[in-house]
Amino acid sequence: MRGALPLSLSITLLVLLAALLHAVWNALVKSGADRLSTMAHVTGGGSLAMAPLFFFTPFPSLAMWKVIGLSLVVHLGYKLFLVKSYSHGALGQVYPLARGLAPAIVTIVGFTLLGEELSAHATLGIAIIIAGILSLAIPRRGEKFNHRGVFYAMGTSLFIASYTLNDGLGGRMEQGPNVYAIWLLGLDGVLFWVVALWRRPAAALLRPSRAMLTGALGGVLSIGAYWIIIWAMSISPMGPVATLRETSVVFAALISGLILKEGLGWRAVFAALVVMTGIMMLEF
Secondary structure (H helix, E strand, O other), X not given: OOOOOOOOHHHHHHHHHHHHHHHHHHHHHHHOOOHHHHHHHHHHHHHXXXXXXXXXXXXXXXXXXXXXXXXXXXXXHHHHHHHHHHHHOOHHHHHXXXXXXHHHHHHHXXXXXXXXXXXXXXXXXXXXXXXXXXXXXXOOOOOXXXXXHHHHHHHHHHHHHHHHHHHHHHHOOOOOHHHHHHHHHHHHHHHHHHHHHHHOOHHHHHOOOHHHHHHHHHHHHHHHHHHHHHHHHHHOOHHHHHHHHOOHHHHHHHHHHHOOOOOOHHHHHHHHHHHHHHHHHHHO
């Protein structure tokens, strides 16, 4: 396993870029008419981009394959729940719920199962995150409670917490983050396409469409965002990197209100800032 270096300014800026890229490709999936197809093209485009690199990348060790295999399963669950989330909720509601809750889950698991210490400011941070999330989950006057959107978003957060820990370990293994990322991202789309072909006719998925173009762009953004994070976690502490990545909730809230016009307005931006404040308190 490789050691970790402090979080430098250059790494911080790259992680913030990854957060923006992540929010943008999620917005592309949300705006798609058929979100399952769009997600299939996002993951498929990523796999096609990675495929040529297989010939120039060492074959993973058995130990790394175990981590990759677990991550593939967790990533599949994450993407399926994310698609369901966007089918039942707005980007400005679903994204902060899913991304914001994950760091709190990681912290709570570390305290209850791994014996890690939970400081007073971290406890306060969790409370602030929950408050921000509740402000999005609780319906406004005259609205119905979006139980499906909230359920799938919270389920998504469990998958995010799981793959964050797993991929952080995978990137620090002896063969390095590039070997791990190339094989993981190269196979990720293959597994998702198996599920997509089970749910959609092949002709519908392969027919040239807006979803295909959107997915191709999303695939490039997704790979860039994820590779930056795996690399950053391989040389810096996982906690601060994972926490800083969640600044994407603010970007997503702005995209939701300014571009997608989802109607959540400043409520979503305020809630995202509250969630981000709580997230930062977990680590800094």
